[in-house]
Amino acid sequence: MPGLRQHSGRVVRRRAPGSSERRLSTNPIAFGIPTYGALDFPIVLDMATCQVANGKVRERRKQGHSLPEGWVVDDEGQPVRDPAAFAAGTGALQPLGGQVSGYKGFGLALVAELLAGIVGDTTVIGQGDPERWSNAAAFVFVDPLRFTTKDGLRASVSALARHVEATEGSEAFGPGHAATGDDALLPGQPEWETAQRRRRNGIPIPPEVAASLRDHADEVGVDVPPACSRSSRHRPRPVHPLERHRCRE
Structure with missing residues (x-):
């Protein structure tokens, strides 16, 4: 329906x-x-x-990426490229x-x-x-x-x-940065x-999300699946920025 x-x-x-x-x-x-x-x-x-959805901006902030032009502007109409600045109140979507x-x-x-x-x-x-x-x-x-x-x-x-x-696709017209x-x-x-x-293939979890989940698991005493944990304390191991943890039960 x-x-x-x-x-x-x-x-x-x-x-x-x-x-x-x-x-x-x-x-x-x-x-x-x-x-x-x-x-x-x-x-x-x-x-x-x-x-763009606010979640896209938040995702860029967590990944340490700048914002594409056209997402957020400041009081003068200029692009705001720093997602942390937007989170602190600078500019508007x-x-x-x-x-x-x-x-x-x-x-x-x-x-x-x-x-x-x-x-x-x-x-x-x-x-x-x-x-x-x-x-x-x-x-x-x-x-x-x-x-x-x-x-x-x-x-x-x-x-x-x-x-x-x-x-037919055209290199001159992209679908957009958030597409x-x-x-x-x-x-x-x-x-x-x-x-x-x-x-x-399982669900890829960004390293920062995996680390947060492990920290919360420690706080409330909940075990995470073995595939998501590299130690009994659920602490994240060092990872490359592009690496993605895969969690499959």
Whole structure:
């Protein structure tokens, strides 16, 4: 059954059009469409309504990488490249559309904020205590078989998939710094392909995440799987920055 989800948020991270001030959260939206066997995976789009999700910025900070231009800007509209500076309050996330058409992403965020607040019967940004964290969600489901048949939906999905797969790539047009891969893909396809690799090869855990898990395990007295621990104390061994721990039970 196709579904739509909107999320509200209290932590402001993205600027408003025509301003450098942080006014809204990342306000993600998500859509899911079944394919009834036309594909190996459902069509699933889950995205922030700003240029990039805050998790991408946090990931860059943990990895010690700078931020690509276009993600975060300061009060003068200049790129903020240091993710630690952003975490400390410098700059704001660009709304989806950036400097050219950020009003579109900001509009999507406002709709997500309001719908989630209304359906969740809770406050929105601008109401209540700004220091109190909250997160509401709205879900809308539609029965496609009231409008078409499974065969009709399969035919539509298959035709669209073939059309996208026939797209010729160009080195002049990359998919974006936060995208997975270089090809035009269907929403949900990268995640499905990743899931297949994980089932075959296990889940890679970045060294800093593995170290944090071991520290928390020590604190609460929980044993981690032997494959994730190099000693009985769960302390991380020295690793190359590019190395990834693989944890498989």
